[in-house]
Amino acid sequence: MLDLPLPTPQPRNETTLHYAPGSPERAELKAELLRLSGECPDVPHVIGGEHVHEGEAFDVVSPHAFRKVVARAHAGGRGMAERAIAAAKKAAPAWAAMPLEERARIFLRAADLLAGPYRQTLNAATMLGQSKTAYQAEIDAACELVDFLRFNAHYATRLLEQPSSSPGMLNSLELRPLEGFVLAVTPFNFTAIAGNLPASCALMGNVVVWKPAETQALAAYHTMAIFEAAGLPKGVINVVHGEGQPVGDACLASPDLAGVHFTGSTRVFQSILRGVGEKIASYKSYPRVVGETGGKDFVLAHPSADVDALAVALVRGAFEFSGQKCSAASRAYVPRSLWPGLRERLVAHVRALRIGDPADFRTFMGAVIDARAYARLAGWRERLAADASCTMITNEGWSNADGYFAGPTIVEVSRPDHPLLAEELFGPILGVYVYDDAKLEEVLTTIDETSPYALTGALFSQDRAFVGHATRRLRQAAGNFYINDKPTGAVVGQQPFGGARGSGTNDKAGSALNLLRWVSPRTVKETFVPARSVGYPSMTEA
């Protein structure tokens, strides 16, 4: 009755390749970039294993060269979502009946295919479609997705502690998949998250309707190809492309909605929670809703901080992938005593950054994802430049002539309650608040109370007593807290990722905690020698 534990040792994180000049991986990735640049696949919906090319076509472009169309996809809409739900329901009984061990083997195979023959395809697709540099694509599309697949298989088969059994009986607990289907809604910014959200639910025996971000359709297409090549049965993961709203509406209207696995904007997540709440009486089970949304991730420097390390962490944390990580550093609190030295280092680092096409491997930052993101960020930049409480420290590198290039922008803000230190911008704009060295306690309160989010945060300090104190004071301010490191770059199996407050349900993707949300445990008690009389000894007359 119970699944066997998978005979695999504790997985190790996939080794990151470095793409240095002369390395074989650099040559392979360049060749793959060239090959994919010459293709423009017609990306299908995947419904019950069938590749469906229906619905109004839309272009997927390179953000750093927006005239270059890298793929065409189709808007599925409500009708396609309904077909996906039907296909998922059809596949559900056989998939749920497959032992966990066998399901895990499919995803372990996908991990090895991705780590090997498909690695540079998914990296190149992520560079072309999402404007990641080679290194950012490698740590995301290759390493993180491989890690999600391997670690989840490992955690899944070890989730259960069996209950104890009194004499005369045997008790057991089994992990059933949820009854119905799970809707996975995935973001543009991480190919790994996009692949993991449907895969982790499917691993636990669920069937899935997967709605990738339109701007991530190229990498999502190659990710699905890897799952198919690994032997994922038809209908277990069904992909519907296009706008989110009609797909979400169809899924939320189905009485079989068993869960939503979401990463994306706070606004959309709140609308999903609201929609599920409004229809709560119509579902067969209460849907599990798991979401990771925004952040206003902080870096606090103590007067004892190592300024060189702090400057590097701020530049990498705020500007890698153009600040489009939910974890990106977007507000820094710096003591007055350190600010002149730090400012000088930041300006020097930023001047040396190359912004442009990631196919040029010297590039540090590509473009932001689309015209809408560029316009929103450029609007912020304009308002900040005109704001008397702001001083622009760096402000170059912006252009939308051929690509959506938002330059690395650092703004000193004189008010701790300024919107720049509270609202998520999701781009390469870092707010810096300079505090009086004597006002450390106040600044801890400011960090904790300024923003509605609580995703990541970092502290730079060489003072051990302060490290302990600040770690306790900021306990609820971040789900991932870093000491003397940047607040980005969580590694599966090492720093399970997620935050609470406005940042989401903190169900820690890539951990056993997350997998538990996708199962409904059943207790089975078998009594070997059943009772044969109704009365109890206490009822016997003395």
Ligand code: SIN
């Ligand atoms: C993210 O989910 O946005 C990023 C994870 C990380 O950088 O730690």
